[in-house]
Each structure stands twice: as C-alpha cells, then as structure tokens.
Amino acid sequence: MPVRRLLIANRHPRLRIDRSALSNVVRILDAHAPKFRGGCPPGELSLVFLTDASLAQLHANFLSDPSETDVITFEGQSSADAAGETLVAGEICVSADAARRQSKPRAGHARREKIDFSEELTLYLVHGWLHLAGYDDLQPGKKRAMRSAEARALKILRAEAKLPRFTFRA
Secondary structure, eight states: OOOOOEEEEEOTHHHHHOOHHHHHHHHHHHGGGGTTTTTSOOOOOOEEEOOOHHOOOOOOHHOOOOHHHHHEEEOOOOEEEEEEEEEEEEEEEEEHHHHHHHHHOOTTTTTTTOOOOOHHHHHHHHHHHHHHOOOSSSHHHHHHHHHHHHHHHHHHHHHHTEEEEEEOOO
C-alpha cells in the first residue's frame, strides 16, 4: 500500500501528542490491512483530537445527538481538484477527555486496575480506523467482531512497540 497522507490536528488545549508515533500507528495498521477486511481505504486520513465539548458539538451537528461520545468517524470521498483526483479515506475525531476518564481507576472495580491513558486513546484511533475498514459496532454480533479486531490491532502495535505516548499538560 502506498504511504498515505496523514493530517493530524490537536484541538485539545492540554493534550500533548507525538506526530511521528501517530504516523507509525497508521503505517502499521495499513501494513496489516489484510487482517482487517482490507483496512482503511486509500487516501488522505485525518486524525483530530478534541475536548468532550467539541466532540459533542460534532455529534450534535452531524448525527443529531448532542451527547458526549469518545469517537466519531467520517467516511471520506473522492474529489476532483485542479491537479486531478484526490482520495480522502476519512476523518477520525476522538475525545482525549473521554480517554482520560477511562484511564482513571474505576469506582467499584475490585482490583482498582488503571487503564493506560495512551493505550485508551490509541484504542479510539484504532476503533475509527476499523470503522473506515468496514467494521460496525451497533449490533451485538458486529460489536463482538469490532472488539476482536481492536484487540488484534492493539496486540500488533504492542508487539512492534509502537503504542504512542500521550500526556496532559498541568
């Protein structure tokens, strides 16, 4: 697969990202695309990191649901420009706030396990990439397939030691 153009926008005022590490995540997922229904379609891919409020506004504007969510994926399209055709694979918008909440010890959890913030935020990116690959999670059977694919993708990223590190500024 040719190297895709990746656009990364960090719109969260306290989130620090590593653009190179994010590029590696997408490159590795693309390299393993045959394991995931052929993967995300070719073309430009946008990754956008947002606050809860910003993602909820997108949720309201485009899906008529003003509630908070963790990931919204927009499918891309082909568009003609002066130089020819440009392929857009899609856009993955994630809430860094949602990932941060999930990374705190869960109340009532017997062992008080802490979910790693960076891994949770990477999971949201993987989830969006899988949506673009044709996975869905609205029905129980499809949701199980999505969860299985997420686990396989994270396992691949861990094995290649390519999980990005995200941090919050104080």
